[in-house]
Amino acid sequence: MQVLTHPTxxxxxxxxxxMVQLILRGSGVYANDATNNCKLNFESDSERKVLQRIEPxxxxxxxxxxxxxxxxxxxxxxxxxxxxxxxxxxxxQVEVQKTEKKVTVxxxxxxxxxxxxxxxxxxxxxxxxxxxxxxSKEQRxxxxxxxxxxxxxxxxxxxxxxxxxxxxxxxxQFKLESSAVCPPLKYKxxxxxxxxxxxxxxxxxxxxxxxxxxxLIVGAKGIxxxxxxxxxxxxxxxxxxxxxxxxRSRDREEASAYRGVSTEPLDEEPEERDDHxxxx
Numbered sequence: 022m023q024v025l026t027h028p029t030x031x032x033x034x035x036x037x038x039x040m041v042q043l044i045l046r047g048s049g050v051y052a053n054d055a056t057n058n059c060k061l062n063f064e065s066d067s068e069r070k071v072l073q074r075i076e077p078x079x080x081x082x083x084x085x086x087x088x089x090x091x092x093x094x095x096x097x098x099x100x101x102x103x104x105x106x107x108x109x110x111x112x113x114q115v116e117v118q119k120t121e122k123k124v125t126v127x128x129x130x131x132x133x134x135x136x137x138x139x140x141x142x143x144x145x146x147x148x149x150x151x152x153x154x155x156x157s158k159e160q161r162x163x164x165x166x167x168x169x170x171x172x173x174x175x176x177x178x179x180x181x182x183x184x185x186x187x188x189x190x191x192x193x194q195f196k197l198e199s200s201a202v203c204p205p206l207k208y209k210x211x212x213x214x215x216x217x218x219x220x221x222x223x224x225x226x227x228x229x230x231x232x233x234x235x236x237l238i239v240g241a242k243g244i245x246x247x248x249x250x251x252x253x254x255x256x257x258x259x260x261x262x263x264x265x266x267x268x269r270s271r272d273r274e275e276a277s278a279y280r281g282v283s284t285e286p287l288d289e290e291p292e293e294r295d296d297h298x299x300x301x
Contacts, residue, residue, distance in 0.1 A: 055079020071137035128163035
């Protein structure tokens with residue numbers, strides 16, 4: 022018997038499914054998909070948080086190649102996944118021989134240690150295959166150092182060294198750069214920047230609010246829509262008057278100068294005669 026589903030019911034089911042997935046992702050259930058397979062030697066929340074920082078490196082192989090004499094070696098690293106398809110292997114070594122390839126497991130992700138700093142993550146894979154003759158035939162171990170590089174989302178794996186000249190604690194050391202381990206940038210505003218931002222906002226509010234008031238309430242047109250236009254038109258003269266008042270230290274009095282010659286004819290004064298003073 023075939024059961025028919027109404028299109029509306031299927032749409033509702035799809036919407037509910039999407040909502041459940043979003044809720045699960047927000048709650049962190051799917052947050053550690055790429056690192057769930059890693060088993061820490063000493064399980065702790067702090068180390069799990071460090072692993073979460075390098076989540077973008079998951080689900081892909083990183084390879085590097087070296088040559089020692091006539092022997093060629095390639096290395097494959099994967100974060101909490103099967104490197105090169107080898108089950109349980111976090112780092113493997115592939116020796117290219119004439120007739121075949123020899124694969125050696127250097128580290129397993131079921132024995133993981135992780136150390137995190139502000140701009141680096143140090144990943145350790147243990148429980149690798151035992152050495153044949155070196156290092157007291159102990160198990161191999163891989164150190165993968167992941168450094169911050171903001172210009173690289175996913176860098177290239179590099180072989181730093183293979184230290185097997187010891188009696189114990191031998192290791193393979195690798196280097197990888199990625200922006201995933203970089204700390205978030207913090208932008209701090211200085212006091213002067215904050216003052217400028219506040220002043221800019223106040224000026225913007227003044228101009229926009231004044232323009233709307235002049236246009237919609239007062240009914241001004243043209244340049245008169247500018248708030249306090251009469252004041253700003255005279256601000257130059259007012260500034261000059263203020264500067265003149267503040268900067269001058271004495272009263273402005275006109276200095277004495279020569280009087281100009283009048284162009285109007287002067288009235289002739291009556292000639293005084295002194296004939297009457299003469300002795301008769």
